[in-house]
Amino acid sequence: MFENQPKALYALALANTGERFGYYTMIAVFSLFLRANFGLSADTAGLIYSIFLGLVYFLPLIGGIMADKFGYGKMVTIGIIVMFAGYLFLSIPLGGGVTAFIAMLAALFLISFGTGLFKGNLQVMVGNLYDTPELSAKRDSAFSIFYMAINIGALFAPTAAVRIRDWAETSLGYSGNDAYHFSFAVACVSLIVSMMIYYAFRSTFRHVEAGVGKSKKANTTVVEEELTPQQTKERIVALCLVFAVVIFFWMSFHQNGLTLTYFADEFVNPKAEGVQTMEFDVINLVMIIFMVYSSMSFFQGKTSKAKLISAVVFLAAAGILVYKYNNIGGPVDISAPIFQQFNPFYVVALTPISMAIFGALAAKGKEPKAPRKIAYGMIVAGSAYLLMVLASRGLLTPNEQAAAKAAGEAVPFASGNWLIGTYLVLTFGELLLSPMGISFVSKVAPPKYKGAMMGGWFVATAIGNLLVSVGGYLWNDLPLTVVWSVFIVLCLLSAGFMFLMMKRLEKVA
Incomplete structure (x- = not known):
């Protein structure tokens, strides 16, 4: 999995991990902050949340066009600075008035614009590392590793967001609304760490920082693949077809910060007892990850020393889990944003297993091409919401639930395990679609239009x-x-369209 990858991959991945940790710490509590601090309704908060997410992911188009002209590394650096300014403004508690609302909108624009300069161009640089014949076969595995690094940052973000908010409220005496700003301040610190990593290891990837056809390494010119106008057109059309399909995946997937968080906040039992409390301790999740990776390392290890180290790590992690199981305390309060830690946990834990499966299929010549993986991912994402349908049987509507709580009536709750299971299935879909989609774009995009x-x-x-x-x-x-x-219907319709276009897509894959 990690063998023979260039050092630059890990440098770029770690730089991205720091940035993503800050982003997901902020996003874990953002929709709840909008409703608590400004008294917004669920639909209005949802509109602001989705417009912000839309800008975060739309502006990389502008950042990519600029990078194609001015260089990827330059845009990444400017992006970090702009993002830092945005998070800094968002960290200042200004109350819930008009001034605070305008300041928040300005901060959101800076964050989204900075992300637009940073996010896509960093990924282009990763892809450029694999444009040489000796590394081209490792492109998909490289993006799986890169994607896993993103989720390492995201794994700790919900816990950090909740605990820092609670600490500011209980220990420092800030109001519940002002305490949210301390969660946002975490992003400022994480960006500083991200920039330090980027510049500390810049020498390993400086040769892919420049724009198309240019390399700062030895002042040479990179020989780009020559395409005919027809080939260029075919590739762009194929990419646009994929883009059209994944719209509905992200519409469904990013309900994690909106309706799935609303569900956790309004319909999930706010207390966990017994062994279930272990699920919400991020340390336990990290121990499971250690066990997964040490197991993979043990069976893939080539020396007795490597196998011994793997066995020791596995037993140590298992020992910690046994100790914590034997010392389970009483009931614990469950905050809605904490459920968002399960998706990145699953990504990190399942990535080596996913890579091993596809590696075995590739060895037999049976690995599906990226477009087919994306189509399967849409089906899996739809099935995740089937779990939510089952979880919601017998529950009230959101308005009825709110009215019943306000009247002091007993209301039905769902088990948090339904949400945890939903995030598991969604993650299977994500692993089939997201890293493979990014790799597909990196591979198929005409050289002059990579950004x-x-x-x-x-x-x-x-x-x-x-x-x-x-x-x-x-x-x-x-x-x-x-x-x-x-969401089930939209995902299944998108998968059907993908299969109809499969021959055209696999032609350029």
Whole structure:
């Protein structure tokens, strides 16, 4: 999995991990902050949330076009600085008035614009590392590793967001609304770490920082693949077809920060007892990850020393879990944003297993091409919401639930395990679609339009994120089973369209 990858991959991945940790710490509590601090309704908060997500993923198109002209490294550096300014403004508690609202919108624009300069161009640089014949076969595995690094940052973000908010409220005496700003301040610190990593290891990837056809390494010119106008057109059309499909995946997937968080906040039992409390301790999740990776390392190890180290790590992690199981305390309060830690946990834990499966299929010549993986990912994503349909049977509508709580009536709750299971299935779909989609864009994009085409991938994500707000508008009087069924239908229709276009897509894959 990690063998024979260039050092630059890990440098770029770690730089991205720091940035993503800050972003996901902020996003874990953002929709709840909007409702608590400004008194917004669910649909209005959902609209702001989805517009912000839309800008975060639309502006990489602008950043990519600029990078194609001025260089990827330059845009990445400027992006970090702009993002830092945005998070800094968002960290200042200004109350809930008009001035605070305008300041928040300005901060969101800076964050989204800085992300637009940073996110896509960093991924183009990763792809450029694999343009040489000796590394080209490792492109898919490289993006799986890169994607896993993103989720390492995201794994700790919900816990950090909740605990820092609670610490500011209980220990420092800040009001509940002002305490949210301490969660946002974490992003400022993480960006400083990200920039330090980027510049500390810049020498390993400086040769891929420049724009098309140029290399700062030895002042040479990179020989780009020559395509005919017809080939260029075919590739762009194929990419646009993929972009159209993944819109509906991101619309469904990013309900994690909106309707799935609303569900956790309003319909999930706010307390966990017994062994279930272990699920919400991020340390336990990290121990499981250690066990997965040490197991893989043990069976793939080539020396007795490597196998011994792997066995020791596995037993140590298992020992910690046994100790914590034997010392389970009483009931613990469960905060809604904490559920968002399960998706990155699953990504990190399942990536080596996914890579091993596809590696075995590749060895037999049976590995599906990226477009087919994307289509399968859409089917899996739809099935995730089937779990939510089952979880929502017998529950009230959101408005009825709120009215019953306000009247002091007993209300039905769902088990948090339904949400945890939903995130597991969604993650299977994500692993089939997201890293493979990014790799596909990196491979298929015409050389002169790499930045723009990677930006196109993010534009598709942006449109999907704008459509996330649909969940907010549905979140009122409709039965929950209807809300989740909308996402099932959209995912399955998208998968069907993908299979209809499969021959055309696999032609250029």
